[in-house]
Amino acid sequence: xxxxxxxxxxxxxxxxxxxxxxxxxxxxxxxxxxxxxxxxxxxxxxxxxxxxxxxxxxxxxxxxxxxxxxxxxxxxxxxxxxxxxxxxxxxxxxxxxxxxxxxxxxxxxxxxxxxxxxxxxxxxxxxxxxxxxxxxxxxxxxxxxxxxxxxxxxxxxxxxxxxxxxxxxxxxxxxxxxxxxxxxxxxxxxxxxxxxxxxxxxxxxxxxxxxxxxxxxxxxxxxxxxxxxxxxxxxxxxxxxxxxxxxxxxxxxxxxxxxxxxxxxxxxxxxxxxxxxxxxxxxxxxxxxxxxxxxxxxxxxxxxxxxxxxxxxxxxxxxxxxxxxxxxxxxxxxxxxxxxxxxxxxxxxxxxxxxxxxxxxxxxxxxxxxxxxxxxxxxxxxxxxxxxxxxxxxxxxxxxxxxxxxxxxxxxxxxxxxxxxxxxxxxxxxxxxxxxxxxx
Numbered sequence: 001x002x003x004x005x006x007x008x009x010x011x012x013x014x015x016x017x018x019x020x021x022x023x024x025x026x027x028x029x030x031x032x033x034x035x036x037x038x039x040x041x042x043x044x045x046x047x048x049x050x051x052x053x054x055x056x057x058x059x060x061x062x063x064x065x066x067x068x069x070x071x072x073x074x075x076x077x078x079x080x081x082x083x084x085x086x087x088x089x090x091x092x093x094x095x096x097x098x099x100x101x102x103x104x105x106x107x108x109x110x111x112x113x114x115x116x117x118x119x120x121x122x123x124x125x126x127x128x129x130x131x132x133x134x135x136x137x138x139x140x141x142x143x144x145x146x147x148x149x150x151x152x153x154x155x156x157x158x159x160x161x162x163x164x165x166x167x168x169x170x171x172x173x174x175x176x177x178x179x180x181x182x183x184x185x186x187x188x189x190x191x192x193x194x195x196x197x198x199x200x201x202x203x204x205x206x207x208x209x210x211x212x213x214x215x216x217x218x219x220x221x222x223x224x225x226x227x228x229x230x231x232x233x234x235x236x237x238x239x240x241x242x243x244x245x246x247x248x249x250x251x252x253x254x255x256x257x258x259x260x261x262x263x264x265x266x267x268x269x270x271x272x273x274x275x276x277x278x279x280x281x282x283x284x285x286x287x288x289x290x291x292x293x294x295x296x297x298x299x300x301x302x303x304x305x306x307x308x309x310x311x312x313x314x315x316x317x318x319x320x321x322x323x324x325x326x327x328x329x330x331x332x333x334x335x336x337x338x339x340x341x342x343x344x345x346x347x348x349x350x351x352x353x354x355x356x357x358x359x360x361x362x363x364x365x366x367x368x369x370x371x372x373x374x375x376x377x378x379x380x381x382x383x384x385x386x387x388x389x390x391x392x393x394x395x396x397x398x399x400x401x402x403x404x405x406x407x408x409x410x411x412x413x414x415x416x417x418x419x420x421x422x423x424x425x426x427x428x429x430x431x432x433x434x435x436x437x438x439x440x
Contacts, residue, residue: 003090007211011236012085016195017078019240037240040191044242045070047189054170054185058407059328064168072167076160077190077243084156085195085236091277092218093148094197094234096226101141104129118301126150127294134290144279145222147289149196151273154297157243158265160190165245165258171326171340173410176250180410182315182325183308184249184340186258192241197234199226221280247304251311253340253378264300272296314341314379315409321345321376322358323409331405332371336394338406341378345391348372355408362404371398 019037024030048069052062095102105125112128113120130143169184199222210233218234226232249257275292279285315325321343327333344352347361348368365371372395 003214003217004211008089009086011211012082012089012195015236015238016082016085016193018238019193020078033238033240037191037193040189040240040242041070041074044073044189044191047187047244048073048168051168051170051185051187055168058171058326061329063170063329069168072164073188073190076164077192080156080160080163080190081192081194081241083159084152084192087152087155088149088194088196089236090219091148091152091273092197092220092222092234093145093152094199094218094220094222095142095145096223097198097200101129101133101139101146104139104141105146121297122150122153123297124294127290130286130290130293134287142222143286143290144220144276147272147276147279147293148220150293151269151276153194153241153243154265154272155269156192156194157245158262158269160188160243161245161258161265162262164188165247165262166249166254169249169254171407172248173414174248174250176309176313179316180412180414181250181313182323182409183313184254184257184326185246186249186254187244187246189242189244192243193238194241195236195238198237199223199232199234219277248308250308250313250315252314257308261304264304268296268300317354317409317411318343320351320353322352322354322406324406325409326407328403328405328407331403332396332398333405336396338375339378343376343378344406345374345376355411358406358408362398365398366400366402369398369400371396371402371404 018030019033022030023034024032045066048066052064052066055062105122108129109120109122109125112124126146126149129139129141130146133139133141133143165188166184166186167188169186172183172185174181174183197218213234221227245258245261247257247261251257252260272289272293275285275289279289315323317323324333324338324340324342324344326340327338344358346352347358348365348371350357350361350364352358352361361373362371372393374391374393376391
């Protein structure tokens with residue numbers, strides 16, 4: 001018997017979106033799922049609103065509407081949530097009706113968030129809960145099922161990052177090795193509806209009308225004592241989830257950075273999924289899987305961070321030109337097609353070698369009423385074969401006081417106005433309390 005792809009897809013489509021549209025007026029569980037999902041939507045909106053305020057300081061207006069980004073995140077989360085739900089069903093990621101320890105994973109994730117927001121991740125929380133069970137016998141969890149869930153959630157996250165992780169990227173000035181560099185702050189959040197399997201023993205009447213599955217399924221053969229029962233059956237249960245991504249692009253463009261991160265995260269997810277499946281057949285792999293979940297995730301985080309810290313910054317001053325860090329939305333530079341990494345070499349025949357030259361040349365162009373300049377496309381576009389290697393000539397009318405709309409890369413002496421820090425909520429609270437107590 002083959003796998004019922006169409007029937008499973010239909011069942012996922014019917015169940016996963018319930019957390020979005022079903023307020024559960026007569027069902028407390030459904031009501032909780034509905035409220036939790038829309039809480040995640042509100043959280044995503046607040047994150048995009050913070051980004052919009054940063055962009056207002058730079059551009060005078062946000063690059064993209066916070067509401068528009070929230071709607072986009074909801075659509076992306078729904079599509080990827082359906083894909084992830086299908087994968088969970090295909091591999092047989094299942095839990096017993098009591099949740100199989102998921103509550104303890106949520107509690108651990110929240111506790112880790114209070115220590116450091118970066119640690120609010122199922123890979124860390126799931127790994128710690130799994131190791132606690134293996135060492136102490138508490139709380140009782142199915143390690144392979146939990147690790148399968150973590151693997152597919154991260155696979156979904158990698159897909160979201162790959163598809164549109166650079167949306168709303170914000171240019172920032174940072175200091176690296178004692179010199180100012182340009183970079184992009186990347187932050188996305190997605191509310192995601194997912195469907196997992198609940199494994200239980202039911203009566204023949206309850207099991208009637210279900211979908212017949214092949215003998216080789218499920219690949220993740222957790223809870224073997226229940227699977228062996230003749231009344232064992234799986235039920236699809238919808239749950240809300242939230243996925244997030246934040247990063248810095250220093251050595252490459254925002255799009256290249258997100259794609260690199262997505263590929264690393266996808267590789268981690270696939271390895272973890274294979275280990276989880278193997279752990280249902282070979283007992284020793286349970287320990288390997290539980291250790292790999294947090295350690296493997298931390299390894300790819302540190303590897304990516306090290307690449308940006310120790311790599312060669314891309315958005316820095318270059319000799320004989322002004323490099324563009326970003327352009328103001330709907331400005332002349334934006335309409336002409338300029339963007340991050342472009343090099344402006346001359347304006348109206350006057351060479352520009354820095355911001356002062358650029359300002360003087362633009363002022364003269366306003367007085368002349370005409371703007372003609374030469375620019376070269378960014379190297380990362382040329383490597384991709386998208387922009388060609390030749391210089392480009394641009395021409396436009398330019399009135400006195402007009403703005404080209406480019407944000408140059410930082411130069412020595414510039415104010416590093418944006419300092420990006422991730423503080424522990426506990427540390428921040430203690431800081432406020434002690435600061436208030438000192439009267440300062």
